[in-house]
Amino acid sequence: MRKGVLLTVAIMILCVLLVPLIAYYIGGWFAYWSHAALAIIFALAAVLLKTRWYWEED
Amino acid sequence: MEPPLQTTLALVIGVVTAIASLLAISISLGFLMRRKAKNFEEWLVGHRDIGPVVTGFALISSYLSGWAMYGNAGLGYTFGWAGSWLIGTVCIMGIALCLVMGYRMRRYVQLGARTVPEMLKVRFESKMLQALAGLAMIILLIVYSVGQYKAMATVWTITTATPFHWSLIITAVLVLVYVAVGGYAGTQWVSCFQGILLTAVGWTLGIASLLWAGGPAKIEEMLKTQTFTPPGGASTNIPIDGYIIPPLTTKDMAYPWADWIGVTASIFMFLLMATGFPHNIARFLGTRKISKKEYWAMLLITIVGGLTPLWIGVVGFAGRAVFGDKLLTEKYKPMYGDAVGALVSISVGGIPLAALFTASVFAASVSTLAGMALIMATNITRDLLHNLKPDLPSKALLWLTRLMLIPFIAIPLWWTMTATPPVLSVFMAGSAVAQAGIFFFVVGVSMYWRRATKWGAASAIIYGLSLTILHPNAYGQYVGLHHWGFWALLLIFGSAATYFLISLLTKPVPKEKLEKLFPRTSAV
Numbered sequence: 001m002r003k004g005v006l007l008t009v010a011i012m013i014l015c016v017l018l019v020p021l022i023a024y025y026i027g028g029w030f031a032y033w034s035h036a037a038l039a040i041i042f043a044l045a046a047v048l049l050k051t052r053w054y055w056e057e058d
Numbered sequence: 059m060e061p062p063l064q065t066t067l068a069l070v071i072g073v074v075t076a077i078a079s080l081l082a083i084s085i086s087l088g089f090l091m092r093r094k095a096k097n098f099e100e101w102l103v104g105h106r107d108i109g110p111v112v113t114g115f116a117l118i119s120s121y122l123s124g125w126a127m128y129g130n131a132g133l134g135y136t137f138g139w140a141g142s143w144l145i146g147t148v149c150i151m152g153i154a155l156c157l158v159m160g161y162r163m164r165r166y167v168q169l170g171a172r173t174v175p176e177m178l179k180v181r182f183e184s185k186m187l188q189a190l191a192g193l194a195m196i197i198l199l200i201v202y203s204v205g206q207y208k209a210m211a212t213v214w215t216i217t218t219a220t221p222f223h224w225s226l227i228i229t230a231v232l233v234l235v236y237v238a239v240g241g242y243a244g245t246q247w248v249s250c251f252q253g254i255l256l257t258a259v260g261w262t263l264g265i266a267s268l269l270w271a272g273g274p275a276k277i278e279e280m281l282k283t284q285t286f287t288p289p290g291g292a293s294t295n296i297p298i299d300g301y302i303i304p305p306l307t308t309k310d311m312a313y314p315w316a317d318w319i320g321v322t323a324s325i326f327m328f329l330l331m332a333t334g335f336p337h338n339i340a341r342f343l344g345t346r347k348i349s350k351k352e353y354w355a356m357l358l359i360t361i362v363g364g365l366t367p368l369w370i371g372v373v374g375f376a377g378r379a380v381f382g383d384k385l386l387t388e389k390y391k392p393m394y395g396d397a398v399g400a401l402v403s404i405s406v407g408g409i410p411l412a413a414l415f416t417a418s419v420f421a422a423s424v425s426t427l428a429g430m431a432l433i434m435a436t437n438i439t440r441d442l443l444h445n446l447k448p449d450l451p452s453k454a455l456l457w458l459t460r461l462m463l464i465p466f467i468a469i470p471l472w473w474t475m476t477a478t479p480p481v482l483s484v485f486m487a488g489s490a491v492a493q494a495g496i497f498f499f500v501v502g503v504s505m506y507w508r509r510a511t512k513w514g515a516a517s518a519i520i521y522g523l524s525l526t527i528l529h530p531n532a533y534g535q536y537v538g539l540h541h542w543g544f545w546a547l548l549l550i551f552g553s554a555a556t557y558f559l560i561s562l563l564t565k566p567v568p569k570e571k572l573e574k575l576f577p578r579t580s581a582v
Contacts, residue, residue: 016325016329019147019148019325020321020322020325023139023321024301027139027300028139028278031142032139032142032368035148036147036148036150036368038148038151039147039148039149039150039151040361042148042151042154043150043151043153043157043364046151046154046157047154047158050353056162
């Protein structure tokens, strides 16, 4: 598998893992909005995967 | 501060005017688009020429139901930071997955699919699976509809001082009116308009309530002084300034925030549920071919719209900081903390914002209710009856669909009246876990995994439905399944394991039949 794909997937997994960790260690507003920021990074990575490496034409 | 209890005539007029205006715009858009539809099939998927902006906002609109648009405030209010696990701070992850995976629905529309169960019929060449998926959707969507009823009836009760039970009946009448006059026709365009409205109002109310409560630091400080009070129960000494609310009794384990296992399960639920919701993925049935650039535009729309539930959660935190736990007393039964959204909107922005917010909750819950009733009705007519009698005329199917709307509006109404859930989002999460666990794999993964079989998909549906009944607040408590996190993980990963294992153990769909579904140009 391409390096770029692996790196992008690793970033996506990291984003998910960081969610409970930030809630546990930091909490409050920071955790609340950083979850949203992590979700946005995850979303960008997911669309990057599709448009760059797995684009499909009809 | 005391929550505002005085309903004025001006507020009632404002609310009714806002809802009537929303209804008028939705109906006008619906009629405009319906005129273009020549038959039942076109009515369901349009001309398949919907672009990225309309698809993006329509997806947001279908995602933002009474839960996200109203129930999230109740979660933030009742459970503090811990409520975040059902507010869905990570919901954009799931919406992005839906965006990435859902686009392939277009391929099935080209092959004749007009509904999600029909997509399964095309994918697996199985009428049995189509019928089974239709039946599962009916069961899960009825549960999901109960929360929509509570959301709309609560906001109606708070703003117009109508007794709660009458508000429920008015909600049902509004749904009937909405469907009868064609509000659901031209779905994508109506949904797009509503998606824009929900996003604008959600952001405005969230930011305004943040300022109204004295700013983020003040809210955080006030939340530290609050302890957990169960709806209608006595105050405990458990603080709500953490992301976990440790259970005091076995009953308290029936929530995601009871421990980190529950939290993990809730994250998986949000990852999978946007794709698993049939009403979400169906948004791609009418989409046209989209370029890479347009895909990024669609993502931007879903990010902006996907932050709306978080702003509604902020409304709940602000409400708790200002009102304390007053809404959790018997005085507010059966609405309890779910009343906070409407009360804060009145306090923050007076009649204009309260009226707009009510119209938004109307858009989120009533149009979702109407959409779900329509999905359930088509599950009966198209996925069951048409399956059994393919020669039924299209006109008869259309009329039968309309007739079937009545029971699907009445059943959740009766349920909400006789057993109103104390926290609507917690209740709806039960159905969401099941939809995520079942349909993410059966619908989403099946579009990409060639080796999937109808037996794998059918087994996952049956397993998922069986586990749904064992929800800790349903029959799970009788078999020792008290823990929400274990239950949700068992449902999601059990459905996945069943789907993959049974698929691998059963005869695959012949290669030549898969050629049209997985052409060589396909990268996966």
